[in-house]
Amino acid sequence: MDLTYTEEEEAFRAGLRTWLSRALPQLPPRPDPLDWPGRRAYDTTWQRMLYDAGYAGLHWPEEAGGRGATPTQHLIFLEETERAGAPYVGANFVGLLHAGPTIAAEGTPEQRARWLPPVLRGDEIWCQGFSEPDAGSDLAALRTRAVRDGDDYVVTGSKIWTSHAEVADWCELLVRTEPVSESVPKHRGITWLAMPMDAPGITVRPLRTLAGSTEFAEVFLDEVRVPAAHRVGAENDGWRVTMVTLSFERGTAFVGEVVACRRTLAELAAAAKANGRWDDATVRRQLGSLNAEFTALWRLTQWNVSAAGRGGGVPGVGGSVFKLRYSHARQELYDTAARVLGPDCLDLDRDWTLDRLSSLSYTIAAGTSQIQRNIVAERILGLPKGR
Amino acid sequence: MDFQLAEEQRALKSGMRELLAARFDRDALRAAVDRPAVDRALWRALGEAGFFALRLSEKEGGVGLGLPEAALLFEEAGRALLPGPLVATHLAAREVPGAATGETVVTRVDGPLVAWLDQADLVQGDAVDATPIRSLDPLTPLHRTTGTRTDAPHEAVLLTAAEQLGSAARTTELAVQHARQRAQFGQAVGAFQAVKHLCADMLVRTEVARAAVYAAAVTGDPYEIAGAKLLADEAAVRCARDCLQVHGGMGFTWEADVHLHLKRAWVRSEQWQSAEQAAEALAAAL
Numbered sequence: 185m186d187l188t189y190t191e192e193e194e195a196f197r198a199g200l201r202t203w204l205s206r207a208l209p210q211l212p213p214r215p216d217p218l219d220w221p222g223r224r225a226y227d228t229t230w231q232r233m234l235y236d237a238g239y240a241g242l243h244w245p246e247e248a249g250g251r252g253a254t255p256t257q258h259l260i261f262l263e264e265t266e267r268a269g270a271p272y273v274g275a276n277f278v279g280l281l282h283a284g285p286t287i288a289a290e291g292t293p294e295q296r297a298r299w300l301p302p303v304l305r306g307d308e309i310w311c312q313g314f315s316e317p318d319a320g321s322d323l324a325a326l327r328t329r330a331v332r333d334g335d336d337y338v339v340t341g342s343k344i345w346t347s348h349a350e351v352a353d354w355c356e357l358l359v360r361t362e363p364v365s366e367s368v369p370k371h372r373g374i375t376w377l378a379m380p381m382d383a384p385g386i387t388v389r390p391l392r393t394l395a396g397s398t399e400f401a402e403v404f405l406d407e408v409r410v411p412a413a414h415r416v417g418a419e420n421d422g423w424r425v426t427m428v429t430l431s432f433e434r435g436t437a438f439v440g441e442v443v444a445c446r447r448t449l450a451e452l453a454a455a456a457k458a459n460g461r462w463d464d465a466t467v468r469r470q471l472g473s474l475n476a477e478f479t480a481l482w483r484l485t486q487w488n489v490s491a492a493g494r495g496g497g498v499p500g501v502g503g504s505v506f507k508l509r510y511s512h513a514r515q516e517l518y519d520t521a522a523r524v525l526g527p528d529c530l531d532l533d534r535d536w537t538l539d540r541l542s543s544l545s546y547t548i549a550a551g552t553s554q555i556q557r558n559i560v561a562e563r564i565l566g567l568p569k570g571r
Numbered sequence: 572m573d574f575q576l577a578e579e580q581r582a583l584k585s586g587m588r589e590l591l592a593a594r595f596d597r598d599a600l601r602a603a604v605d606r607p608a609v610d611r612a613l614w615r616a617l618g619e620a621g622f623f624a625l626r627l628s629e630k631e632g633g634v635g636l637g638l639p640e641a642a643l644l645f646e647e648a649g650r651a652l653l654p655g656p657l658v659a660t661h662l663a664a665r666e667v668p669g670a671a672t673g674e675t676v677v678t679r680v681d682g683p684l685v686a687w688l689d690q691a692d693l694v695q696g697d698a699v700d701a702t703p704i705r706s707l708d709p710l711t712p713l714h715r716t717t718g719t720r721t722d723a724p725h726e727a728v729l730l731t732a733a734e735q736l737g738s739a740a741r742t743t744e745l746a747v748q749h750a751r752q753r754a755q756f757g758q759a760v761g762a763f764q765a766v767k768h769l770c771a772d773m774l775v776r777t778e779v780a781r782a783a784v785y786a787a788a789v790t791g792d793p794y795e796i797a798g799a800k801l802l803a804d805e806a807a808v809r810c811a812r813d814c815l816q817v818h819g820g821m822g823f824t825w826e827a828d829v830h831l832h833l834k835r836a837w838v839r840s841e842q843w844q845s846a847e848q849a850a851e852a853l854a855a856a857l
């Protein structure tokens with residue numbers, strides 16, 4: 185068990201720190217969090233800066249245009265960018281963290297050449313069209329149909345909760361290419377497609393979140409033509425490809441945020457000291473135990489990353505263990521903030537308030553806590569599948 | 572950075588598990604419940620295996636290993652519910668003759684409590700006014716003293732946390748085993764989501780505690796150690812409770828081992844550093 189970083193890793197960290205200290209002041213002002221076109225522009229500008237400095241797609245394999253960095257270097261990257269207050273991946277989330285890695289792992293050489301460089305440069309952003317109105321947790325129950333017509337698939341159906349669909353160029357889309365029947369169980373007959381968001385027949389209807397923003401949308405698909413060449417993996421083999429996507433989504437997606445939570449906790453302690461709530465032993469101890477919580481979650485991250493480093497890169501189900509605890513801890517953090525800050529936590533102009541609202545999605549998005557528990561129980565503990 | 576067990580650490584841990592399986596199996600455990608006493612022969616076997624002398628240098632007749640290795644051994648001890656003042660004796664290995672080899676059993680006054688007073692060869696601290704209480708845990712005889720809680724050595728806190736971790740991992744395992752075997756309504760109870768989710772939460776608690784305990788053992792940082800104790804106490808207590816629940820009526824019997832884990836977890840939660848002390852230490856670090 186070694187928690188010290190090698191000389192090489194420390195050198196990488198030092199280089200990154202220096203670069204961050206020069207790069208961050210050059211960023212344009214942060215956009216209004218409710219302004220998605222503004223956020224897209226901001227996030228992709230940042231991505232371009234990373235690309236020019238050689239930090240784009242750090243954890244991607246070199247054949248895919250990445251730096252082939254070790255999981256530990258990726259961790260250092262997330263730690264340092266958070267610590268420096270750099271922008272979060274934001275609009276680049278899907279492309280960089282799961283569509284890209286999926287194409288890198290499962291795509292043809294032509295597909296990699298077409299889609300990966302623009303993701304790394306910040307030229308194109310992706311959204312995720314998995315969930316449907318009647319297929320959320322039960323993702324394989326999806327009904328959006330794709331029928332082969334010459335060189336195209338003709339897609340009809342609808343998707344929901346599609347984050348930043350309004351501003352995306354591409355969508356990682358799951359479709360049904362074979363109807364469910366006695367001989368075709370629902371997990372078969374699914375295909376993974378890359379759909380251009382400007383194709384005729386696509387209507388995006390923004391949905392308003394409880395935070396008042398429109399960060400996700402409903403996407404209606406009316407005979408949208410998607411070239412068959414945009415299929416990743418074989419026809420009807422999409423469920424397997426999806427599992428690859430989900431392992432990336434659940435495995436690494438929240439890692440950097442733990443660092444942010446530790447910073448937020450320190451700010452909260454400072455606020456409590458300033459407004460006198462620190463004198464309340466219950467509040468103080470609650471802050472202390474959150475300190476234990478986020479420190480442990482950071483250590484668990486290092487543990488998982490080290491395990492992935494030994495196991496060859498694809499994150500394992502350890503991501504579900506992490507996500508379960510983290511999503512609840514994050515919500516507890518903001519509940520404690522409300523105790524410390526009192527009425528200030530009702531003011532929508534305070535960052536705390538908006539962050540508290542957004543933390544409510546963490547136990548739902550990317551698989552609800554209940555679904556994560558099923559995964560932990562069945563895939564790690566080997567308990568029988570059931571109802 | 573490679574935050575995973577090294578090959579030698581893995582071997583050390585499995586060696587300890589084998590030793591305990593051979594010398595302190597379930598029959599021995601239940602015999603100890605009926606007649607709690609420090610098993611001197613076992614204590615010496617632990618001494619021979621380096622359990623107490625682990626962190627002494629080879630010059631001092633020790634093994635020359637560190638806190639991480641000690642934590643791994645104490646995790647195994649916690650898993651097996653090994654009784655006796657293990658932490659106090661381990662801590663005394665340098666200064667008390669015979670402690671390192673397991674010849675001398677050492678206990679220590681820990682705030683208002685002292686464990687194994689009648690069985691120990693040596694008591695550290697003031698136990699003059701100690702009066703026996705009927706201990707909740709059949710495997711830990713306790714005396715009350717007039718002392719108050721003081722700051723315990725960090726190593727004691729950490730090694731106790733490691734024992735709690737071992738206990739949490741064990742009750743998780745016991746619950747999962749039972750959930751796979753026990754059938755109701757025509758299927759294994761582990762197929763019911765209500766049961767499955769209890770088990771999943773047990774694993775999550777255990778793994779978070781594991782990361783905290785191992786990391787604290789590596790850094791030796793007092794704040795991280797406090798966090799490890801807080802999380803490991805919680806994991807041990809709550810996993811034992813959930814394990815009891817998963818066992819149904821069987822869980823409420825003297826016959827099942829679950830209560831032994833829960834009672835010991837409660838005792839350890841009161842030892843060396845309380846939850847309040849840990850939380851205050853962690854708050855002070857903010």
Ligand SMILES: Cc1cc2nc3c(=O)[nH]c(=O)nc-3n(C[C@H](O)[C@H](O)[C@H](O)COP(=O)(O)OP(=O)(O)OC[C@H]3O[C@@H](n4cnc5c(N)ncnc54)[C@H](O)[C@@H]3O)c2cc1C
Nearest residue numbers: 312313314315320321345346347545548549550551552554
């Ligand atoms: C902020 C946000 C962003 C999102 N972004 C995207 C996106 O970009 N692309 C995308 O495709 N999707 C996205 N999602 C969708 C998300 O993946 C789904 O909301 C989630 O998987 C849950 O599905 P559902 O909403 O249909 O809820 P349901 O599946 O209807 O769940 C309702 C309740 O039932 C419980 N439940 C369901 N099945 C089970 C079961 N087997 N066992 C126990 N309990 C169960 C759930 O835990 C939940 O409590 C996003 C969601 C949010 C909140």
